[in-house]
Amino acid sequence: MRKVTLDAADIRILCAVQQHGQLSKIKLSELVNLSPTPCWIRFNRLKEAGLIRGYHADISLDKIVNVSKVIVTISLKGHQKSAFERFEAYIGQVDEIIECIATGGGMDYVLKVVAPSLSAFQQVMEELLSAELGIERYMTYIATRDIKSTQPKLACLMSESGN
DSSP: OOOOOOOHHHHHHHHHHHHHOSOOHHHHHHHHTSOHHHHHHHHHHHHHTTOOOOOOOOOOGGGTOOOEEEEEEEEESOOSHHHHHHHHHHHTTOTTEEEEEEOSSSOSEEEEEEESSHHHHHHHHHHHHHTTOOEEEEEEEEOOOOOOOOOOOHHHHHHHHTO
């Protein structure tokens, strides 16, 4: 995948949006130390390039409702492109699956599933298995508590990569 070339001002804009979410034109320009119009032009260019995928609130679910969080590792029987595409298309339609990562090594995928109960989670798994997605084996890990959940800090990644 072709990487977008960013300068220091672009990185400051992305870091500010990552840390603070959606900002007014004036506030963003103050945070990144650029005048409003050039800052907003850069910001819009970064959005149009697909670097800012959206905004969200980090809601504390445990203060609202009890949920079961389960990590599932999955290995598929076949390793053809069509098998992966079929599995990934199905996963994209399941609301309870909030994260899916393709991996190399022993397992093909790691899923993060959030359901109202363990029985609801089991129903999700039964539907996955019934969909004939070529699942060879899976392992489940019940999450007992959240220790850390955050986004990587762009500034740290950029300084380490030498950009």
